[in-house]
Amino acid sequence: MNYGIVGTGYWGKNHVRVASELAADGVLDDVVVCDVDRERAVELAERFDLDYCTDYRDVDVDAASLATPSTTHEQIATDLLASGTDLLVEKPLALDADAAWNIVETAEEYDRTLGVGHIFRYHPALTELKQWIDDGKLGEIKYLHTARFAFEVPRETTGVLYSLAVHDVDIYNYLLDRQPTRVYCNRDSHLRDGIDETATVELEYGDTRGVIHSSWQIPVFGKRRDLAVIGTDAAAYVDYPSDTEIELYETSVADLGDGQLELRNDGPTVHEMPEREPLKAEIQSFIDATAANRDPLASGTIGAQTVEILERAKHSDESDEVLSLSPTNSLTTRTS
Incomplete structure (x- = not known):
């Protein structure tokens, strides 16, 4: 399989590194780097001994990663899919939503494999936590909470809702294996017009509630990225940078009758997971899916559904209302 990386900026350069490693392992045949910045394309091509080009329309490969700015995804993705290229598009x-579903429909029209870079589906601790939830180890899930905090200059094209909270919307859907029914969102934008640097998103999944706090304007925690999942029988905590560890809290609240409640908290135990690089696992999974002509774990449909939720969250902020989420658009998922 010949593979391309279109866009080699902050995250795209990691796709280049992983693709070159997979080529060295014999998983890929040739790898091509593409970026409109010739100097950057040349530098990466020389570092990893790869071919390069500066126009994505010159990328003639079987499959590719698309890691250009989100504002360019629709045009480049639909062009590459129509040319016969299977595509992994960064989140x-x-x-x-209209643009997202247009990309999905183009993939369907040309029978191409489309994946989306929801990389946390390949995070070792989250993969294990998903199994715990499915097995009922935490009991019924009552509450999820995520914090993604840093002190950074806001980006010029997208705010934290689409840059950070997007991860957690997909993580909640993945862990709970369902879509939310209602959403409420509040965003703050003080530094760049129209670019939110802080966002709070509340998602309802029936009796389960998920809260997402994201900000580029909180200096007091360092760079914080964590998740707590609270169940009726136990709770779990994941510090994302410690990607092979989960803390399990054996906790419960017993009703003793007559209004008496009793807490049980046996304290945390740390569980270790085998180490693996999420991006490499994601690209390998995408390559396997293209070979089998099936959808990867984070399919185009899943990516479009996530964008729909984000768009609804944005409308919630603008109207200052809790908004219902109707059943999302869906297309056929290929399993073989």
């Missing part, structure tokens, strides 16, 4: 798939 978010697009910045509005």
